[in-house]
Amino acid sequence: MDLSGVKKTDIGVAAYLLAAIIFFIVPIPSILLDVMLALNISVALIVLMNVLFVREVLDMSFFPTLLLFTTIFRISLNVSSTRLILSTGSPGNVVETFGQFVGGGDLVIGAIIFIVLIIVQFMVINKGSERVAEVSARFTLDAMPGKQMAIDADLNTGAITEKEARERRQKLQDESSFFGSMDGATKYVKGDATAGLLITFINLIGGTLMGVMRSGMDFTSAIQQYGLLTIGDGLCSQIPSLLISLATGILVTKGSKEADFSGVLIKQLFGIPKVLYIVGASMIFLGLVTPLNPVLFGAFGAAFLISGYSISKSIGEESIEEEVAAEESEAEEIRRPENVVSLLQVDPIELEFGYGIIPLADVNQGGDLLDRVVMIRRQIALELGTVVPIIRLRDNIQLNPNQYIIKIKGIQVAEGEILFDHYMAMNPGFVEEEINGIPTFEPSFHLPAIWITDSQRERAESLGYTVVDPPSIIATHLTEVIRSHIAELLSRQDVQNLVNNLKESNPALVDELTPKLLGLGEIQKVLQNLLKEGISIRDLLSIFEVLADHAATTRDTDVLTEYVRQGLKRAISSRYFVPNEVTSCITLDPKVEQDIMASIKQTEQGAYLTLDPERIRAIMDSLQAEIAKFEETGKTPIVVTSPIVRMYFKKMTEDYVKDLIVVSYNEIDSDVELQSVGMVTG
Structure with missing residues (x-):
């Protein structure tokens, strides 16, 4: 079997989880149990320290899954230790040490310590963590729409880039998923504490019965021996469980601030000199006027007073250093030659307004x-x-x-x-x-x-x-x-983004068209020609299909635009005409169309008209007279021409009539009925 693609970390995680399953089924020797219990305590400490010093909660995004893994592993060790206690009465060094040393070698003391741990974990840490996780999940989900709108607002004002906006949205999504998972994962911790308590009672009763019935011990000796082993086993599992519960509580109460947790905590607690002065004076006062130990309380009071003075002095020095550093950085920024580069940036679209419009x-x-x-x-x-x-x-x-x-x-x-x-x-x-x-x-x-x-x-x-x-x-x-x-405003980069988007679903078409038949600039010119006359380029697939069909015969972008317009005739017809209704329009005199065609001169830079200026002026006068008739009736004037004349006539009118709609017969759907109510002559 080829294991070359398997990572060592994958094997480690799989072995950890598989071991937990095996321990439920297969009896293990006491020496191996000692190793696993030590590993369990180590993992719990590692989790606690990571949670304590991690800068952001998303750096521990797999914590809910980790909770499940550690809980299953810990319960499997409970089962193994229970099996050894009941079968051999010797569960190993770790369990016996916890029962003798931590429990003080006394059943009553050990039982009380164990019960106190259970109460602290179950009633305080678990209950609080569960509540905080639930509230955090609800508030995070409720705040998502507002945070997303804030990201959109920053993006539109230019405060952040598209990349930064995507990163913020992803982080927002990750946070909501994390707190939602934590809300459910805290139930594992609560169930783990309950299971540990039940297993301990089962061990105590079962071990005592085994000692009396199988080993011939009297009741007092049996409950003393097996009670200490049971308490040791309970402490072995509950102390790591308590550490994991504490880590859960720290993580869900820590928030999502990017900060050094320990540094901020110490600074917030001991960062105000006035507080330390008051506490120091209070401690000295209690040591002098009450029966409390004056040396102890006086020492603490003096320590707080000295700390307050030291912090007060350091705060003054830091403020002076920050002020000097800020002035130096401002001066350095002004002196930097790269500072001018930012002034060269030209925004595509700007909306500037006076101070009276700021509230809007x-x-x-x-x-x-x-x-x-x-x-x-x-x-x-x-x-x-x-x-x-x-x-x-x-x-x-x-x-x-x-x-x-x-x-x-x-x-x-x-x-x-x-x-x-x-x-x-x-x-x-x-x-x-x-x-x-x-x-x-x-x-x-x-x-x-x-x-x-x-x-x-x-x-x-x-x-x-x-x-x-x-x-x-x-x-x-x-x-x-x-x-x-x-x-x-349509740049080459915008066109490249559109091409890349289309390529994901139609790679064959894009590979055929560009760069073999047309360059990016030529495609940009065709799309700009369409947008200039208000034609949507949303159906980019149809546009590219037409370009691929005709680009092999001509690379004239104006001619290609006309072919594309004819390919988009359904969209053009729906924009300007109402199906099954008679639409009034203006047509061109055949003599005018012939004159336009006769005056077209082809060059390497493209085609242009050589029509006499007086002739153009006469045609425009006739056109404006026909347009005036339409405007009097409240209708939008539409000029219909033959396909070969359309683009030249449109160019001719651009300097005289703004936004005039000019379409060819090949751009009109068959279900559109036209009625010519005017003709452009000259």
Whole structure:
């Protein structure tokens, strides 16, 4: 059998657990029992010392399993020692020594010591540990949602990185699992104490009967001999059990602080000089005015007074050293040349606001702007299939109190102003009775609106106004800005992450496409082209399938984008058209399409139009006239062209008409009915 892959630690743990099972079945000699009892005491001490000095509870994450292992092993030794006591009357040196030496060689003294140990363990340590473990588990689980939200908030403000957020979430999950396991594991400790007490009584009764009936001893001699052996056996098992119980209590009461337990404990107990002065003076007073030993109490009092003076002096020196060290570190940080490197970092998205808007972003003041930022990232991820970079929120005292600005890659692209404790009311077009307020414009779509007070809100809603609170205004504005700039925010690293994610489920497709047919930059360009026109890239599998089909014939990213759009026609149709309903649209004059095709010039850098500027101007005038007709009826203008013309016409209109929807006939599902109500001529 090949054991080359088996670790020594695996063999050790398996042997420890297997030995416990064997001891239940097979009788063992007294010398081996001595070795196992010594090992049991050693393991209990190791566990106690580890728990005492471990810096964090998760460093002992396997403690619940360890409890079960040690409990089973200890009970198996109880069974073996019971077998030896009843069969031979000689359970070995360890049991006899505990009965004679620890029990004082007297049955009554040994029994009392044993009962005291049982009471301390069962009534104090076990009961307290069980209660603390239960409460810790409940509070840890109850606090999980709040802690997870705090991690999300830190992540969105840029206080931590994605990696740090994952580590914190994993640690949070591990803590909840640990305290939940500890809640159940403490039941083993409680059961172990009960089993030890019952086994001791069984040993005492059985041993006495064996001595009287088998060995011909009188009752007094039998109970004296077997009673001491029974007490020794009980102490051998209960002392390690007490150590494990104590370790359990320390671990569940220690909390999850990353700190040196002994150092913090001593510092908290003896760290205040004033306390030591009072205690020292009290001890001296008790030694002088009462019959208590004046030398003993005076010595303790003097020791406390000297310790208080020493600690007071060291605290003053530490504060001076810390102040000097802090000043030196600040100066050193300023002098370091690498300090400039951090200034070169450009945040993809920033939301800066004046001090009057801070309450909206401060969780302690009831602000929920951070939660809304989290929802924006989730909303766009679901809608467009791409991950929005971290949105950094910061206050800026240079802005007006109620002003905010939005930056993309360090450059301001939008701004707005709100009135705190006011609401923005917008007329959707059918409100007959107007309400008084402060005139303004909605920042996202620049629609006319008014600021109203909280007392006017209910009346405005009853009249038909759309009423929005300040956080919603900022969140909506931020969402629209991100949506309009999402194409340029898609980096090569983002594309690589998307590719890696797809490769987990479709490795053959990814290996075929990249890097053999298309490079990462070319895939990025295609995805940016789609996002620029608001087409979701969430169905990355379909996009890559189309690219793999056509990348062998062309590497022109604009042409590949058109092929991908045609492959996504179901998604495009569902976005712009209603199935089984007639949709009004604008078409191009065939003569215009022919002129556009005739003016296309192919170069190594791509294709571009060489159409006469006057001709372009005439086409745009006609287009804007048709768009005006649609806007008068409240409809969204949609231009439908032939497939080969679509991308060139879209590029032509970008400088004249913002966000114009241009689709080709090949991007429209068969169940969509179109009605041309206008034609672009020139």
